[in-house]
Amino acid sequence: MIRIAFKILLHDTAKYLALVMGIAFATLLISQQAAIFHSVLLSSTREILDATDSDIWVMKPSVETLDQSDPMAELAVSRVRSVPGVAWAVPYYQAIAQMRTPDGRSKSVQVVGIDDSSMAAAPRTLLIGALRDLLQPDAVLIDAAGFRTIFPDAPLEPGMVVEIGQRRARIVGISLVGPSWTGLPRIHARRSLAVEMARETINPVSYVLAKARTDETAAMVARRISTITGLRALTRDEFAADTKNWILKYSGVAENFGITILMGVVIGVAIVGQTFYMFSVENLRQFAALKAIGVSNRRILNMIGAQALFVSLVGYSVGIGCASLFFALFSPQLTGGLRGMFMDPWIFGGSGVFIVMVTLLACFVSVRRVLTVDPALVFRS
Amino acid sequence: MVATVSSLDAGVCCADVRIEFPTAAGPLRVLKGVDFHAPAGSLTMLVGPSGCGKTTLISIIAGLLRGASGSVRVFDHDVSALSASELVMFRLKNVGFIFQQYNLLAGLSAAENAAVPLVAQGMSWPDATDRSHALLERLGMGPHAGKLPRQLSGGQQQRVAIARALVHEPRLLLCDEPTAALDGTAGRAVMELLKQLAVRPDRAAVVVTHDPRVYAYADLVVHMEDGLVSKTQDGASAAAAQHH
Numbered sequence: 001m002i003r004i005a006f007k008i009l010l011h012d013t014a015k016y017l018a019l020v021m022g023i024a025f026a027t028l029l030i031s032q033q034a035a036i037f038h039s040v041l042l043s044s045t046r047e048i049l050d051a052t053d054s055d056i057w058v059m060k061p062s063v064e065t066l067d068q069s070d071p072m073a074e075l076a077v078s079r080v081r082s083v084p085g086v087a088w089a090v091p092y093y094q095a096i097a098q099m100r101t102p103d104g105r106s107k108s109v110q111v112v113g114i115d116d117s118s119m120a121a122a123p124r125t126l127l128i129g130a131l132r133d134l135l136q137p138d139a140v141l142i143d144a145a146g147f148r149t150i151f152p153d154a155p156l157e158p159g160m161v162v163e164i165g166q167r168r169a170r171i172v173g174i175s176l177v178g179p180s181w182t183g184l185p186r187i188h189a190r191r192s193l194a195v196e197m198a199r200e201t202i203n204p205v206s207y208v209l210a211k212a213r214t215d216e217t218a219a220m221v222a223r224r225i226s227t228i229t230g231l232r233a234l235t236r237d238e239f240a241a242d243t244k245n246w247i248l249k250y251s252g253v254a255e256n257f258g259i260t261i262l263m264g265v266v267i268g269v270a271i272v273g274q275t276f277y278m279f280s281v282e283n284l285r286q287f288a289a290l291k292a293i294g295v296s297n298r299r300i301l302n303m304i305g306a307q308a309l310f311v312s313l314v315g316y317s318v319g320i321g322c323a324s325l326f327f328a329l330f331s332p333q334l335t336g337g338l339r340g341m342f343m344d345p346w347i348f349g350g351s352g353v354f355i356v357m358v359t360l361l362a363c364f365v366s367v368r369r370v371l372t373v374d375p376a377l378v379f380r381s
Numbered sequence: 382m383v384a385t386v387s388s389l390d391a392g393v394c395c396a397d398v399r400i401e402f403p404t405a406a407g408p409l410r411v412l413k414g415v416d417f418h419a420p421a422g423s424l425t426m427l428v429g430p431s432g433c434g435k436t437t438l439i440s441i442i443a444g445l446l447r448g449a450s451g452s453v454r455v456f457d458h459d460v461s462a463l464s465a466s467e468l469v470m471f472r473l474k475n476v477g478f479i480f481q482q483y484n485l486l487a488g489l490s491a492a493e494n495a496a497v498p499l500v501a502q503g504m505s506w507p508d509a510t511d512r513s514h515a516l517l518e519r520l521g522m523g524p525h526a527g528k529l530p531r532q533l534s535g536g537q538q539q540r541v542a543i544a545r546a547l548v549h550e551p552r553l554l555l556c557d558e559p560t561a562a563l564d565g566t567a568g569r570a571v572m573e574l575l576k577q578l579a580v581r582p583d584r585a586a587v588v589v590t591h592d593p594r595v596y597a598y599a600d601l602v603v604h605m606e607d608g609l610v611s612k613t614q615d616g617a618s619a620a621a622a623q624h625h
């Protein structure tokens with residue numbers, strides 16, 4: 001009977017295509033928006049998660065999210081180092097500064113100052129240059145997207161001399177980092193140079209990055225740092241989660257993406273439900289004939305379920321294929337707001353499960369008429 | 382000649398069948414105590430004016446309509462005592478339907494349409510279509526077995542419907558106005574096929590019709606009027622009466 005169900009479904013090409021396209025559109029909208037939302041959320045924590053050499057972030061108690069750092073005095077690093085269980089601790093600095101280009105243009109940049117000696121939390125991938133080049137006087141790294149934004153026509157190569165916060169800076173390397181929450185070009189420098197660029201004189205430490213000794217967990221050591229120093233100490237994952245929660249709570253991105261995803265669901269359900277309803281009504285006599293012949297409601301339900309499953313899988317494949325193509329085209333680009341965005345396997349699979357369930361639900365709601373149709377209808381002309 | 386309704390051991394036997402439907406104006410009594418017999422090995426026609434209860438009666442006999450009082454037996458099945466799920470199985474195994482509107486599945490070829498009852502019974506697709514194909518050959522539809530319903534004429538579609546009704550060898554064949562949508566020639570051809578294929582000692586065939594031209598194909602003609610059986614004749618007598 002499943003074969004018969006497929007033949008009934010595929011015979012009505014227009015409705016079959018409408019169903020597939022409706023589901024594909026809903027899948028595209030849901031999976032693409034969910035993936036972008038996830039990538040955007042991840043971008044807010046990328047610096048935290050990328051700093052894998054440390055596992056504890058220490059900050060002032062007032063700090064709620066990565067970009068809201070409240071600078072501390074140099075002494076904070078020593079206080080953290082003095083806590084039992086801390087293997088090592090280094091300062092980390094970040095600030096917004098103004099870059100002046102050789103042709104006189106001014107651009108806001110995010111300056112990240114990494115520990116002069118250990119280079120902890122340095123960018124992991126350099127397209128051009130080497131990390132040791134940062135040891136040269138005035139040396140900075142710039143991310144590739146930022147370079148393209150500031151110097152759209154210049155070749156992607158080091159050597160450019162700029163001013164950052166009225167301090168001379170020479171680009172010695174180009175890093176590959178994902179887009180940050182602020183979207184500003186990212187400049188990495190030794191912290192001693194970074195604080196000069198940001199003209200910070202009193203509090204040159206945004207965060208203290210620490211590593212727990214191997215015989216203790218990061219969470220235990222973080223709690224101890226908090227207790228002893230009065231500073232806020234979180235594990236890397238805890239700080240990333242706090243930052244994400246802050247974004248979700250205050251930025252409005254969850255509502256924006258949520259509405260778009262909801263639209264995808266509503267449009268998908270509406271198109272699929274409506275089309276299946278029309279399909280069911282137009283084939284009511286045929287279903288009544290099947291019931292008269294002796295096909296039970298359960299088997300008809302199985303037939304309709306198979307039809308729904310089939311169209312949902314085909315529609316999902318088309319939709320997820322389009323979404324994957326979208327990311328395949330835009331994600332590898334060095335510049336543009338979509339660089340580095342990707343579809344998490346959970347979104348890939350989860351949207352499939354969701355679409356199949358929504359389609360089955362829409363179909364079963366719309367085929368109630370089929371199940372309740374009087375088989376004696378076949379005797380009426 | 383008036384046929385007697387005495388044999389209760391075979392075919393279709395209805396005794397004192399009554400049913401009423403609720404309406405805004407109060408209950409509408411559609412069948413008011415019908416006694417009806419369609420013997421095995423015969424083609425019985427159920428005739429009468431519109432609204433007299435013919436379709437209601439065959440719906441009850443087929444187990445499509447429940448809620449009637451009285452007794453309905455189809456061969457050794459007490460239809461009136463079967464549950465809803467038992468009725469589904471009863472129809473699947475024992476009843477073949479031919480409808481006025483054919484009700485063929487638009488996406489299936491003639492052979493596939495005719496195979497539906499076998500597939501519903503659990504037979505494999507190739508075996509079922511092989512069997513339906515063979516039956517369509519007997520009905521002169523072999524060259525059209527691969528065509529979709531919309532590619533067939535009304536008469537050809539009705540032959541496919543006949544194949545679908547007979548392919549699973551049901552004991553009861555119920556036909557609702559099988560010639561109503563056909564011209565005279567096609568209608569006669571369909572009736573000849575029915576007479577030829579449907580009438581067997583172990584099978585009963587009941588045909589609801591308004592078409593007096595086909596009375597001659599009947600063994601029995603049962604007249605209904607206002608929810609009751611008013612007269613039963615043999616086919617020849619009924620046809621002759623029409624000519625006069």
